[in-house]
Amino acid sequence: MGFENLLQGMSVAFTPLNLLACFVGVLLGTVVGILPGLGSPATVAMLLPLTTSMNPTSALIMMTGIFYGAKYGGSTTSILLNLPGEPSSVVTCLDGYQMARQGRAGPALGIAAIASFVAGTFGVVALMLVAPPLSQFALRFGPPEYFGLMMIGLTLVVFLGEGSPIKSLVSCVIGLLLSIVGADVFTAESRFTFGQVELLDGIDLIVASVGIFAIGEILVNIEQGLSTTLLRVPKGIRNLLPSRQDLKDCRFAFLNGSAVGFFAGTIPGGGATIASFLSYAIEKAVSRRPEKFGTGVPEGVAAPEAANNSETGGALVPLLTLGLPSSNTTAILLAGLTVWGLRPGPLLIQENPDLFWGLVASMYIGNVMLLILNLPLVPLFAQIMRLPMYVMYPLIAGISMVGVYSVANSVFDLWMLVGFGILGYAMRKLGFPAAPLILSMVLGRRLELALRQSLMMSQGVLSIFFTRWLSALLIATAVLVLLIALARRAFKR
Amino acid sequence: MKRADIVSGLVVAAAGLLIMQQAATLTYRDEFGPGPGLLPYWLGWILFALAVIQVALAVRSGGEPSTDSVSNKGRVLVVIGGFVAMVAAIEAIGFIASFGLLSFFLVYVVERRSLPRAAAVAVALVLGFLLVFRVFLPIPLP
Numbered sequence: 107m108g109f110e111n112l113l114q115g116m117s118v119a120f121t122p123l124n125l126l127a128c129f130v131g132v133l134l135g136t137v138v139g140i141l142p143g144l145g146s147p148a149t150v151a152m153l154l155p156l157t158t159s160m161n162p163t164s165a166l167i168m169m170t171g172i173f174y175g176a177k178y179g180g181s182t183t184s185i186l187l188n189l190p191g192e193p194s195s196v197v198t199c200l201d202g203y204q205m206a207r208q209g210r211a212g213p214a215l216g217i218a219a220i221a222s223f224v225a226g227t228f229g230v231v232a233l234m235l236v237a238p239p240l241s242q243f244a245l246r247f248g249p250p251e252y253f254g255l256m257m258i259g260l261t262l263v264v265f266l267g268e269g270s271p272i273k274s275l276v277s278c279v280i281g282l283l284l285s286i287v288g289a290d291v292f293t294a295e296s297r298f299t300f301g302q303v304e305l306l307d308g309i310d311l312i313v314a315s316v317g318i319f320a321i322g323e324i325l326v327n328i329e330q331g332l333s334t335t336l337l338r339v340p341k342g343i344r345n346l347l348p349s350r351q352d353l354k355d356c357r358f359a360f361l362n363g364s365a366v367g368f369f370a371g372t373i374p375g376g377g378a379t380i381a382s383f384l385s386y387a388i389e390k391a392v393s394r395r396p397e398k399f400g401t402g403v404p405e406g407v408a409a410p411e412a413a414n415n416s417e418t419g420g421a422l423v424p425l426l427t428l429g430l431p432s433s434n435t436t437a438i439l440l441a442g443l444t445v446w447g448l449r450p451g452p453l454l455i456q457e458n459p460d461l462f463w464g465l466v467a468s469m470y471i472g473n474v475m476l477l478i479l480n481l482p483l484v485p486l487f488a489q490i491m492r493l494p495m496y497v498m499y500p501l502i503a504g505i506s507m508v509g510v511y512s513v514a515n516s517v518f519d520l521w522m523l524v525g526f527g528i529l530g531y532a533m534r535k536l537g538f539p540a541a542p543l544i545l546s547m548v549l550g551r552r553l554e555l556a557l558r559q560s561l562m563m564s565q566g567v568l569s570i571f572f573t574r575w576l577s578a579l580l581i582a583t584a585v586l587v588l589l590i591a592l593a594r595r596a597f598k599r
Numbered sequence: 600m601k602r603a604d605i606v607s608g609l610v611v612a613a614a615g616l617l618i619m620q621q622a623a624t625l626t627y628r629d630e631f632g633p634g635p636g637l638l639p640y641w642l643g644w645i646l647f648a649l650a651v652i653q654v655a656l657a658v659r660s661g662g663e664p665s666t667d668s669v670s671n672k673g674r675v676l677v678v679i680g681g682f683v684a685m686v687a688a689i690e691a692i693g694f695i696a697s698f699g700l701l702s703f704f705l706v707y708v709v710e711r712r713s714l715p716r717a718a719a720v721a722v723a724l725v726l727g728f729l730l731v732f733r734v735f736l737p738i739p740l741p
Contacts, residue, residue: 272653276611279646283618283639290635295625297635298618321682328678328709329671496710497720500702503682504728507694511741520686520741528679536607554638562632 112234115463119471124164128468131168132476135175139191140183146176146192147434154442162446163461167468169442173435174226174418174469177378178476181218181411186211186490187502189320191509193311194378194414196544197386199319201399201406208402212484213348217404218411219480220348221360225412226473228364229371229419234466237423237455245428247373249559250571254580255373256553259380261588262387263542271592273538281543284309285550292558304518311379311547313510317523318540320506322530324499347484348404356408359389363412370413371420377433378417379548382410383541391591419469426454426462604657608650615647678709694741699725 118124138149150169157165180192185202198218205214247255263278287298288308299305348356363385370381389409390399399406424430429450431437443450448458455462493501510523533540564570572578622643625636681704688697699721707717732738 270653270656272649272656276646276649276653279642279649283642283646286639286642292631293626293629293635295635297625297639298621325675325678329675331671496706496712497724499710500698500705500720500724503701503705504698504724507685507698508728508732508738508740511694512738515739517686517689517741520689524679524682524686527682531675532607536603538607557638558633566628566632 111459111463112467114459115465115467118163118460118464119167119467123161124167124464124468125471127160127164127168128171128472129475131171132175132178132472133479135172135177136179136476136479138172139176139179146173147438149176150435150438150442154438154445157442158445160446162443162448162458163464165442165446166439166461166465167472169439170418170422170465170469171472173421173439174415174472175476177226177415177418178219178222178480180414181222181407182215182487183505185214185218185407186487187320187498187505188323189502189506189509190312190315192378192414193315193544193548194382194410194417196315196319196379197382197410197541198407200386200541201402201404203323204400204402205404205407210402211487211490213352213404214402214407215484215487216348216481217352217356217407219477219484220353221356221363221408221411222415222480223473223477224360225364225367225416226418226476227470228412229368229416230466230469230473232368232416233419233422233469237427243372246576248574248577249556249563250574250577251580252552252556253560253571254577254584256549256556257581257584258587259384259549260546260553261584261591262383262545269537269539273536274542277533277538277540277542278546281546282550282553284314284543285547286554291551291555302518304516307514308551309522309547310513310519311544312513313519313522314526314547315544316506316510317526318530318533318543320502321523321527322534322540324502325527325531326534327495328499347481352404356404358392359385359405359408360412362388362392363409364416367413367416368420371417371432372423373432377548378414378421380545381413381417383545383548385409385413422465425450426465429454601657601660605654608654608657612647612650612654615643615645615650618643618646674709678705681705681709689741695725695729698728 119128134149134153135146138146149172153169153172157168160168176192177194180190180195181198181202183189183191184195184198185206188199188203190196190199202214202218205211260278263274283298285308287305289296289299289306296306363382366385366388367378367381370377370384386399386406386409389405390396393399393403393405395403421432421436424432425436425440429440429443431440440450443454448454448461506523507520510519511517513519530540532538533543560570561568570577571581618639622636622639625639626634627636627640628634681701685697685701688700702724703717703721706712706720707714712720728740732740
């Protein structure tokens with residue numbers, strides 16, 4: 107494994123057909139990433155039947171292009187409209203939208219594009235270098251270890267919330283409760299569905315996050331009477347791109363996001379959403395100005411954007427080395443590998459070196475394509491902020507509704523959207539932070555699954571979490587993180 | 600915020616009790632291990648306890664009176680009414696027509712712009728949506 111293999115991959119990726127497949131993939135990915143609801147899993151699933159006649163390498167290059175291209179596009183509406191295009195872009199709303207409100211939409215979009223490029227490239231390099239050993243490590247994760255991992259995720263609530271820690275915890279518990287709505291995974295017993303068949307599948311994260319952030323934002327702005335205010339957009343291309351100081355401020359965030367995202371991607375169930383929350387929390391914890399987070403700091407955009415892009419490289423590790431999917435999109439890609447006549451598993455790379463190294467090389471090329479596609483569009487997208495707010499309101503409402511409807515083609519989801527909009531408005535007015543609610547919605551189902559599987563394994567004995575070294579280590583880390591966070595808060599007072 | 604914290608704390612406490620009551624109807628434990636009622640039952644308890652702490656803290660500390668005006672809250676209620684009417688109308692008249700009406704309503708009634716301007720914004724947005732979601736991206740509209 108090394109430079110020769112990469113050269114071999116380049117010779118595969120640079121054929122006209124594979125270059126075209128890569129370009130079509132990243133372009134489609136960017137477009138679907140912008141629209142909330144229609145994420146990469148749906149697009150890859152829709153296009154899979156069309157690739158059966160393609161050669162496996164080109165098909166995989168195109169489908170993977172959609173996967174990482176969607177991560178690029180997801181940040182655009184988060185920054186401009188407070189409307190997360192992908193669940194993993196929810197965190198980008200926190201600082202990205204505030205930057206846009208301050209007339210810095212261009213730099214925010216530029217930082218998102220650069221972070222995506224840096225992290226995407228980091229993810230590919232890491233995929234190339236550490237795929238096999240990391241995949242063996244990820245295999246050590248059983249239910250108790252997942253539970254420990256989810257506990258670490260939940261302790262992030264303390265870092266994410268501003269103001270009252272009690273209100274952060276209330277948001278967190280409400281998120282956990284929302285995550286368990288629907289049919290129970292073990293017994294199919296319906297929980298908190300109140301007779302609504304549409305709720306049996308649970309509450310989709312995109313419906314909740316678009317409602318709370320986008321619709322909630324419309325209601326708050328209307329109450330504050332921002333209707334006549336045009337948001338500032340500075341003139342001149344130089345003012346529309348990140349400054350040298352912005353990039354300097356983001357140095358650690360690029361690195362932190364890239365590393366956290368890749369690691370989270372390698373663990374089945376880790377996912378880009380968790381990675382983006384985790385990197386944001388780490389960035390805030392180590393920052394010299396944590397109190398500024400949420401008010402529009404570039405690091406608050408760079409860290410989550412880097413994490414959700416680097417996660418793509420990480421997610422391909424268990425898929426290509428073990429044949430294990432770690433997310434919805436990689437599960438569909440796994441189906442694709444079978445459809446294209448390949449045998450996913452530990453021998454995939456050995457038996458198909460052209461496919462693996464061609465894919466790795468195409469991801470380098472795809473990341474460059476995405477940067478070239480996205481950076482010139484920054485000034486164009488930033489002009490959206492010039493629209494008067496009375497045009498923005500129906501525009502945001504319309505995009506939110508189309509996006510949410512596209513999740514399951516259900517009008518019921520639109521009712522939920524309005525409901526979550528009202529909840530988001532009430533939370534903002536009453537000082538309950540929204541980020542802990544969304545984070546715990548992401549973690550809730552997996553946390554419960556891990557908890558119950560572990561207790562089934564041990565026949566109800568709690569010591570299973572402490573007798574396995576990795577699980578004990580993870581839970582101890584969660585407790586330590588929580589204590590440090592609480593001590594820091596108490597010390598500040 | 601003091602009064603708002605007390606009221607919201609009481610609402611959350613009531614929600615916690617309701618969740619506990621609902622969770623009590625679910626299986627808490629079965630022959631294989633913990634059942635579907637385990638987590639919601641304890642989450643209901645935690646929610647209730649947190650809400651009680653919030654109310655106690657709000658009662659103990661002083662707070663600043665709310666500065667929100669009644670008329671602004673009225674605007675929010677009108678907009679919520681607009682969203683509800685739009686979703687209700689979708690199944691009868693389709694997304695495009697109800698979205699056009701919502702746009703007109705938001706610009707003319709809520710934002711109090713002139714009638715021609717409101718109509719122009721509504722028509723422009725509808726045409727834009729048709730172009731993007733029907734022509735460029737064949738996405739099913741509600």
